Every structure is written in structure tokens, then in C-alpha cells.
Amino acid sequence: MHLQPGGNETVVFLLPFPDVAQISEYVISVYRPYWILRTETTTCSQKMAGRKVLIIYAHQEPKSLNGSLKDAAVEELGKQGCSVTVSDLYAMQFEPRATRNDIVGCLHNSEEFNYGVEAREAYKRGDLSDDLIEEQKKVQEADLLIFQFPLYWFSMPAIMKGWMDRVLVEGFAHEFPDCYGSGLLKNKLALFSFTTGGSKEMYTKGSISGDIRYLLWPMQHGIMHYCGVKVLAPHICFAPEYVSEEKRKEMLLAWAQRLKSLWKEEPINCSPEWYFE
Ligand SMILES: Cc1cc2nc3c(=O)[nH]c(=O)nc-3n(C[C@H](O)[C@H](O)[C@H](O)COP(=O)(O)OP(=O)(O)OC[C@H]3O[C@@H](n4cnc5c(N)ncnc54)[C@H](O)[C@@H]3O)c2cc1C
Numbered sequence: 001m002h003l004q005p006g007g008n009e010t011v012v013f014l015l016p017f018p019d020v021a022q023i024s025e026y027v028i029s030v031y032r033p034y035w036i037l038r039t040e041t042t043t044c045s046q047k048m049a050g051r052k053v054l055i056i057y058a059h060q061e062p063k064s065l066n067g068s069l070k071d072a073a074v075e076e077l078g079k080q081g082c083s084v085t086v087s088d089l090y091a092m093q094f095e096p097r098a099t100r101n102d103i104v105g106c107l108h109n110s111e112e113f114n115y116g117v118e119a120r121e122a123y124k125r126g127d128l129s130d131d132l133i134e135e136q137k138k139v140q141e142a143d144l145l146i147f148q149f150p151l152y153w154f155s156m157p158a159i160m161k162g163w164m165d166r167v168l169v170e171g172f173a174h175e176f177p178d179c180y181g182s183g184l185l186k187n188k189l190a191l192f193s194f195t196t197g198g199s200k201e202m203y204t205k206g207s208i209s210g211d212i213r214y215l216l217w218p219m220q221h222g223i224m225h226y227c228g229v230k231v232l233a234p235h236i237c238f239a240p241e242y243v244s245e246e247k248r249k250e251m252l253l254a255w256a257q258r259l260k261s262l263w264k265e266e267p268i269n270c271s272p273e274w275y276f277e
Pocket residue numbers: 059061063064065066067068149150151152153154155194195196197198240241245248249252
């Protein structure tokens with residue numbers, strides 16, 4: 001009889017062995033490789049399927065390279081069985097300004113407005129504006145946050161910075177001393193995927209723009225790590241406007257390729273050394 005791995009056959013042993021221990025040994029020796037194979041396959045696909053990814057995307061033009069990078073991520077992660085949500089900030093006309101309008105109803109202190117305090121108290125009362133509650137729900141559900149954007153003045157576009165300012169409210173994302181390692185969004189991952197105008201050579205230590213890692217300190221460390229989120233290595237497409245069509249296609253393929261094994265990646269070591277040494 002030929003036994004298939006994963007098959008449902010009932011096996012009757014007709015006494016080739018005198019005792020149960022020998023039968024067990026035989027079964028283990030024959031089936032062990034299949035069990036291992038099956039367990040590994042299941043674990044690997046389970047790791048990806050059912051994972052929730054939130055892509056926070058900031059580009060005005062769907063045909064831009066950022067648009068294509070976002071589409072590639074939606075496609076690849078979808079293929080893996082992940083549930084992918086996109087917050088397309090420009091299309092949503094996301095409000096980047098942190099103002100009094102974010103608090104519904106009465107203020108905690110109507111004499112002197114303090115945005116941080118009012119947002120924290122409104123969060124506790126469930127009195128933040130609907131757009132913030134919606135974004136916080138998406139963050140809460142996500143295992144991974146991908147930020148996709150073009151580099152603007154060594155940082156993210158204002159609309160995305162506004163998302164950080166307004167969504168990552170005290171009490172929801174952090175609450176001193178619950179920050180960094182014990183930030184309230186621990187157990188989540190973040191990845192900054194962005195494009196630049198400058199070339200890779202310009203963004204090396206000692207060159208005119210300095211090491212690209214210097215720019216990542218405020219975004220990765222000051223925001224994400226502060227909220228407890230573990231950060232995966234950034235994905236950077238340098239100077240897409242100044243390279244050939246073929247090179248841009250390679251950039252998109254490299255991104256899709258990286259996403260295939262993303263869940264096996266270890267977060268970066270969140271220390272000043274990673275950024276500045
Ligand atoms: C306010 C501002 C501040 C800036 N500050 C900085 C800064 O500090 N440092 C810096 O380095 N840069 C800076 N830049 C430049 C900016 O980062 C780049 O212009 C941007 O990153 C380019 O990305 P993109 O998606 O907009 O490119 P796009 O111009 O949209 O894309 C490049 C090309 O890719 C093509 N493309 C799209 N999809 C595909 C596809 N599937 N296959 C092949 N080709 C495709 C597009 O058609 C286009 O021709 C700044 C720009 C602005 C406006």
C-alpha cells in the first residue's frame with residue numbers, strides 16, 4: 001500500500017512487529033518527514049493569510065510611481081491572503097490640521113485650548129471626530145502599517161504628517177510612560193516605503209544630502225517606535241523620475257519580490273546606532 005502525505009487512509013498493522021512501541025517507531029519514521037513538511041507549509045501560509053495591512057498612501061496622482069508601488073503592494077499582499085485597506089489621503093481629502101474641530105462637544109478646558117490634552121480627553125470620552133475614529137479603527141485592526149509617499153523636504157508630505165498628528169492620539173497610541181518599547185501600539189509593524197528626487201549616491205554618509213537613515217529618525221523612531229510599533233527596514237526607490245522606464249519596472253518588481261517574504265523579516269534594531277553610526 002502506498003501512503004500519501006496528508007492522506008486519510010486508515011492503516012491496519014498485521015503484526016509485523018511484536019509490540020506497540022515498535023509500531024509507533026515505524027509510524028514516526030515513515031510519517032515524520034510528511035508531518036514536518038505539512039506543519040511548515042501550514043504555518044508559513046497561516047502567517048500571511050488573514051494578516052491585516054493598512055497602507056497609508058499620500059500621492060495626488062494614481063499614475064505616479066507611488067501609485068504603482070501602492071497598487072503592487074495591494075496586489076501582492078492580496079495574493080498572500082492578507083486583508084489590505086488603503087487610506088488614500090489625497091483622495092479622502094484628509095484634513096491634516098490638528099484643530100478644535102477634532103473634538104466633538106464640550107472641551108475639557110474651554111478657557112485655554114491645548115490640542116494634546118483635548119484630543120486625549122475626547123478619545124477617552126469617545127468624542128473625537130468621525131474621520132479620526134475611522135482611522136484609529138483601521139490602525140487598531142492592522143498587523144502592519146505601510147506608509148507610501150514621495151519624500152518632501154526630507155520628510156513625509158504634510159498630509160501624511162497631519163495623519164500622524166491627528167490619528168496617533170495620546171491614550172490611543174502612547175501614554176507616558178507607555179512609549180517606545182511599551183507604546184500602546186506594540187505588536188504592530190510599520191514600513192516606510194518612499195521615493196526620492198535625489199539619487200542613492202546623494203543620500204550616502206559624507207555626500208551632499210547625508211545618509212538617508214538620518215531622515216528616518218523622526219519618522220521611524222520619533223513617531224512609530226515612540227508608539228511601540230516595530231519598524232521594518234525602509235523601502236526606498238531613488239530618483240524614479242531620472243531613470244529609464246525599464247529601471248522603474250525593476251523597482252516595482254523588487255518591491256513585489258520583497259513583499260513575498262516580508263513576514264519573515266525581523267524589525268530593525270531601534271537604536272540611535274542604526275541611524276547615526
Ligand atoms: C514639495 C516637494 C518637496 C520635495 N522634497 C524632496 C527632498 O527633500 N528630497 C528629495 O530627494 N526629493 C524631494 N522631492 C522630490 C520628490 O521626492 C520626487 O519628485 C518623488 O519622490 C518622485 O516620486 P513620484 O511618485 O512623484 O514620481 P512620478 O513622477 O510620478 O514617477 C516617475 C515616473 O514613473 C512613471 N511610472 C509610474 N508608474 C510606472 C510603472 N508602473 N512602470 C514604469 N513607470 C511608471 C511615471 O509615469 C513617471 O514618469 C520633493 C518634491 C516636492 C514636490
